[in-house]
Amino acid sequence: MKTFKGGIHPPEEKQLVKDNPIVDFPLSSRYHVLVQQHLGAPAKPVVKAGDEVKKGQVLSEPLGFVSVPVHAPTSGRVKEIGRIVHPVTGLLAPCIVIDADGRDEWADGLPLDRDPFAMSREELLDAIKTAGVVGMGGATFPTHVKLSPPKDKTIDTFIVNGAECEPYLSSDHRLMLEQPGRVLKGAGVIMKALGLDRATIAIEANKPDAIKLMREKAPAEIQVEALKVKYPQGAEKQLINALTGREVPSGGLPMDVGAVVQNAGTCAAVWDACARGIPLIERITSVTGRGIVQPKNIRVRVGTLLREVIDFCGGLNGAAKIIFGGPMMGIAQFTQDIAIMKGTSGVLVLREEDTNITAYSACISCGRCVEACPMGLIPSTLSKLGEKGMYQKAMENSLLDCVECGSCTYVCPANRPIVHFVKHLKALSRAAGAKK
């Protein structure tokens, strides 16, 4: 079975939620839609307090190419342009607060009924951007940018990422099982936008039901590949390496080796955007972990408060840590008053016994992190440089190639927060770069 070099085998823990069908999260009375839900240039709110909005209406305008709008998750009235803690930065960030009117009415003309395969490449990209589609695996990079490679780059490979290698999470798994059509048709639209006539869907072997179903449903030009269960199998560069043998050069992007990778959830969102004009206002999220009473896979609107999501899933049960995303790369939260975003692939609630909040000690140079690193770096060296804040030296040790997957931190017997050191070094080098 295909895979990459390095990586780790954390307990999968998917049994908690993988067999739970997706349930619709009921309409809330109030939504907090963060203005900045994507990586890239900011967006600017275009509504003001008191405005009536309809479901799917544009709430913010992108400022720049690498930027996307956000849309109203339901119909109602804008209460205010307020501030709420941003799940990624942890700081207060602008959000559009919408009081729902309960009618949940679509904006004029939505949803559309059009044939994306009759649309031109430019029309498709425009539809994807207008719908605010971003990478839904968690990185939230605007999808239309990834589908617009520069002229000098030839794209010959398109991979649909259904690996879902993060432990606990099953949102892509459920999506592929329950709505294979959306994923496959979305993949077809992306193939058209990229001018390709074939694609590969990559799924980790721990989802045999999804692999089987996809093989049944997929058209001839879309090939389904089962991948070895290993973390981080779903990381872009590792996925490309496993499937094509190509290695993305240091400092490069997948497009440098002619590849584009899109998450399965993103494909579904692309289909909605192109075929029906529906913007990205809801997503499938796994609410899981032993700290939550009823783990569920929910279809939830962007802007729903975490507090409501937790209540919907039966409340907390001895929770010690709440994470947006998976246990390996997710971001721990300190409050329940935060909103679900486009990139929230999971809400993970860990109990004390599932976490490891203890002090770290000195590096014993055992080399386990070196074996685990899927990027072929030497994490032990980076961590030692991190302790001293020596970012220039770390840059010489390929600091910027680290994808922060957390494999090194997972295997470290000295419990060293290696990814934290790497993030620290990257922040230092950014700050030094900004000063110049």
Next chain:
Amino acid sequence: MISSILLLGGIGFLAALILGISAVTFAVKMDPREKAVLDQLPGANCGACGFAGCAAFAHEITVNPEAEMACPAVNEEALEAMSGILGRSLGGSAPLIACIRCKGAPAETTNRYGYVGPKDCRAAQIVAGGSKGCQYGCLGLGTCEEVCPFGAIIMGEDGLPRVIESLCTGCGKCVGACPRGIIQLIPRTGNYSVGCISKDTAKEMKPLCKVGCIKCGICADVCPFDAITVSKTTSAEIDQDKCQRCGLCVSACPTGVISALRAPQKARVITEKCKGCSICEQVCPAEAISGKVKEPYFVNEGKCIGCGLCIEKCPSDAIERIIS
């Protein structure tokens, strides 16, 4: 026995000869002034001058007659000595000192979450923007103490850093290291500091910190010299040039966020010189001076705000500044 002594002695002599010759032949020619200048520099290699270290800067300032004194850490004595060595005047800027602009010790503030990780404020800052409730306050992990090349910052028992005035050279290393920009360089002659840079309003701050600047503006109102500015979203700022060290702001501040860096100044009448003209009594804005005409006047220290107006106006130079 003898032969071994001679042999070893001979080898030693030969080696000494080779070393001696090469020391003369291959000597690196160095301007003797450069060595003298280097001796005057602090030797901390802090990099604040923009050069790779004290030696690199000493070389630059010796060989380049245009080079200016870029070391913020030299004292006046050393500056004078260097000017003498190089035979030209090295203009130095007014000496600065680091000033910690946060009084929010852990006992006075709240936390959003418990932080576990590297003991470095910059590393703590990237975890959801720092654990402290106030996003402007000191994280207290001692990165400033760590980076100070002069050992001039120590973390106090209350969890906040302290600047040791006698050791601080104003190099600014700590300023660059603090992820929250709490440390500022102020003139060494600065009188007061406001221990808060929060932009939060009083309402926003209340649940986060008991000792921050609540932007009430009382300090700006009581200041007789217009040296303090404060707005709803900016903490009080003291213009150290305008400040006359009267100390009214310190006693008026309801949260005690303004601290005196040195004791307030007062005026004192030199009894032998005073002719009893009463001008001082008339100009005093604080009604602190009283007396009888043609007899020596006296200053009520409790009322005196140290503004110095009387000193300026006294025709017989009979009033002096004292440190209270």
